[in-house]
Every structure is written in structure tokens, then in C-alpha cells.
Amino acid sequence: MTELKVSSDTSVFEVPAVLDENGKLSPQCARQALTMMDAHGLVILTGLLSDPETRVGLDLMRQTIDDPERSQCAFASETDNRYLRRDFCSLPSTPLVTSFAATLCQRLEDVFLEYCGRSRPVLEVATFTSYLGSSHQYIHRDPSGVISLFAAVEDVSEQQGGTVFVPGTHLYGGSGNRHGGQADALMELFRTRCNYRIFWHNLKKLWRMRRNEAAALAPGEFMDRVFSTKWDQHQPNLLRFVLGKNSQFSLRKLGPRTLWKLYRHRDALDSLFNLVQTAPRKGTVILYRSDLLHAGPDNRSPDPRRFFGMSIARDVLETKFWHDGYSPHPTLMAHPTSLGDLLESPPLCAPHSVPNPQQTALAG
Numbered sequence: 001m002t003e004l005k006v007s008s009d010t011s012v013f014e015v016p017a018v019l020d021e022n023g024k025l026s027p028q029c030a031r032q033a034l035t036m037m038d039a040h041g042l043v044i045l046t047g048l049l050s051d052p053e054t055r056v057g058l059d060l061m062r063q064t065i066d067d068p069e070r071s072q073c074a075f076a077s078e079t080d081n082r083y084l085r086r087d088f089c090s091l092p093s094t095p096l097v098t099s100f101a102a103t104l105c106q107r108l109e110d111v112f113l114e115y116c117g118r119s120r121p122v123l124e125v126a127t128f129t130s131y132l133g134s135s136h137q138y139i140h141r142d143p144s145g146v147i148s149l150f151a152a153v154e155d156v157s158e159q160q161g162g163t164v165f166v167p168g169t170h171l172y173g174g175s176g177n178r179h180g181g182q183a184d185a186l187m188e189l190f191r192t193r194c195n196y197r198i199f200w201h202n203l204k205k206l207w208r209m210r211r212n213e214a215a216a217l218a219p220g221e222f223m224d225r226v227f228s229t230k231w232d233q234h235q236p237n238l239l240r241f242v243l244g245k246n247s248q249f250s251l252r253k254l255g256p257r258t259l260w261k262l263y264r265h266r267d268a269l270d271s272l273f274n275l276v277q278t279a280p281r282k283g284t285v286i287l288y289r290s291d292l293l294h295a296g297p298d299n300r301s302p303d304p305r306r307f308f309g310m311s312i313a314r315d316v317l318e319t320k321f322w323h324d325g326y327s328p329h330p331t332l333m334a335h336p337t338s339l340g341d342l343l344e345s346p347p348l349c350a351p352h353s354v355p356n357p358q359q360t361a362l363a364g
């Protein structure tokens with residue numbers, strides 16, 4: 001039960017991006033993307049951004065990360081943020097950031113508009129960087145009713161650890177009726193089994209890091225990640241695990257009845273669900289329904305893993321609920337932006353928008 005099995009074959013979920021004469025996804029490509037999102041909860045659009053566009057994205061992310069006054073995200077492994085294992089920060093609503101976000105929204109307009117009305121708020125525009133020694137997040141669902149996007153602005157290798165998804169575990173009306181009416185219970189069991197393995201993976205890794213010069217532990221880091229009383233849902237914190245203080249995974253999830261069900265349904269879990277790890281090439285954009293089971297894995301390479309991220313609500317959202325799951329930059333809170341605003345904002349200017357050869361413009 002201790003080995004986390006992850007497939008790196010994402011070909012089933014990929015759709016090559018084809019743009020029309022207006023620079024939007026062609027109608028056929030948008031339809032394919034929507035079918036994929038509805039069936040599996042995610043779509044991986046390859047070649048959506050050109051090389052000059054990814055350079056713009058990478059530059060604006062680097063500028064933010066280099067800024068000592070940057071606004072770090074208030075969720076998703078604060079301890080990793082504190083010890084510079086991760087650097088998750090929201091991006092300010094500057095003209096360049098807005099243009100980059102607008103380019104993505106306009107290119108994906110037909111997909112976004114299928115789920116989100118024009119008045120729906122942009123919840124977050126952010127950059128997610130993970131370094132060697134970060135922890136593997138537990139498998140979780142983000143707050144429901146949101147469409148989230150990750151854009152790869154440089155190649156992400158398997159070792160760097162692109163996002164892990166459990167395809168087909170998104171929620172919708174009647175989704176619990178799948179698998180003989182046991183879908184919700186089986187998905188939760190699968191999540192528990194994965195998180196048990198992630199818990200051990202993180203603990204073993206931290207133990208090895210005590211003697212690892214490449215990812216040497218900072219003073220106090222081991223204690224903060226394993227025995228701290230501080231809130232952090234993605235560390236293998238034994239204290240909070242035993243006290244049941246971690247809502248993602250704790251001893252409470254491993255009662256005798258659950259252990260028996262994990263044993264009894266082990267074959268069904270193996271056949272129904274699998275973990276798929278993305279390793280997107282530069283220019284690839286991943287869209288997923290926020291309630292799809294997923295996790296940001298640990299970076300096992302010396303090269304930082306960077307993603308641009310953006311989330312747009314599908315419905316009205318209560319503010320506390322929003323801020324519990326997303327970290328809007330103060331400039332975004334001061335000047336709320338909707339999907340419609342981004343669809344009408346100037347995209348990146350022409351020299352950056354020259355499509356690469358894969359992005360064949362379709363006439364008519």
C-alpha cells in the first residue's frame with residue numbers, strides 16, 4: 001500500500017491547439033476541449049502559446065518572484081513557502097499581466113464561456129514555483145464552481161513534477177450515481193489510499209533530506225514540517241495527523257471500517273481510477289474543473305518548476321469561501337475583474353502573438 005503509482009501518459013487528455021483567423025481556438029478544437037473537460041474533468045491543450053508569448057509570461061513571473069514585496073499566496077503549503085521550497089504568489093493587475101491573462105481568455109473564449117458567464121469574477125492570477133525539497137501536496141479538490149488554468153511557460157519535465165490529476169473524479173449533477181451508485185465513496189477511498197502513500201513519501205523524503213546536501217534542511221525546517229502546531233494541510237505533520245487537525249489527511253481517515261473498505265475494494269479502486277502526472281511542454285495550457293481530484297507534486301529536480309495560473313468562477317462566490325481557496329492580489333481585490341473584462345482587454349501586442357508553426361490558422 002505504500003507505493004504511489006502514477007502514469008505519465010497524458011496523451012488521452014491532450015488536444016493540439018488549432019487557432020482560427022481571429023486567434024481563437026477553432027470551433028472544432030473548442031468542441032474537442034469541452035468534450036474532454038466534461039468527460040475527464042481536464043484538457044491539456046498543447047501548443048496554445050507561441051514561444052514569444054511564453055517568454056513574456058516567464059519574464060513577468062520572474063519579475064514578481066524577484067520582488068521582495070511580492071504577495072505570497074496564503075494557502076497550499078505555507079511551510080514550503082516559508083522555507084523557499086515553493087514560491088506561490090499572486091500577480092499584480094499590471095497592464096502586462098492583464099494582457100497575458102486576456103490573451104489566454106480570448107484564445108479560450110469558447111471554452112470559458114461554456115462554463116463561466118462574462119460577469120463571473122477572476123478569482124486569482126498567480127505564479128506557482130516549486131523547488132527541490134518541496135512536499136508532495138495531498139490529493140485534494142479545490143473549491144467547487146471554478147475553472148482553473150495552468151500555463152507552462154517553459155518545458156516541465158517529469159522530475160520537475162507537473163500537476164497530478166485523477167481523471168474522471170470531477171463532480172456534477174448525478175456524478176455520484178456512477179460506479180453502481182458508489183462513485184462518491186469509492187473516490188474518497190481512492191483519495192485516502194493515495195494520501196496515505198503521499199504521507200509516507202513526504203516523511204521518508206524529509207528523513208533523507210537530513211543528510212542531503214542538495215536539498216539541505218534549514219534550521220527548524222524538519223520540526224516545522226513534521227511536529228509543528230502551525231496550520232498547513234500539505235505537510236506530513238505527525239502532530240496534526242494524530243490530532244486529526246488536517247482536513248486533507250489525518251488518522252481520522254483511517255478508522256477500522258475505512259481500512260476494511262480499502263481492502264475490500266482494492267481491485268475496484270485499481271481499475272476505476274488512476275493518477276496521471278502532466279509534464280507539459282512550453283506553450284501547453286491545462287484547463288481543469290476545480291473539483292477534480294489533483295495535487296501539486298514535489299519537485300525532484302534541481303530546476304525550479306514554474307506555472308502561470310488563473311482561476312475564474314462559474315457562479316457567484318461568497319467572499320470568505322473565495323479567499324479560503326484562492327489568493328487574489330491586493331490590486332485585483334481593489335479593482336475586481338470579470339471574464340468579460342479580460343475578453344475585452346487588449347491582448348499581448350502583435351509581435352508577441354505571432355503563432356508558432358504548430359498553430360495553423362484555419363481559414364473559414
Ligand SMILES: [Fe+2]
Pocket residue numbers: 140141142294295
Ligand atoms: Fe489545488
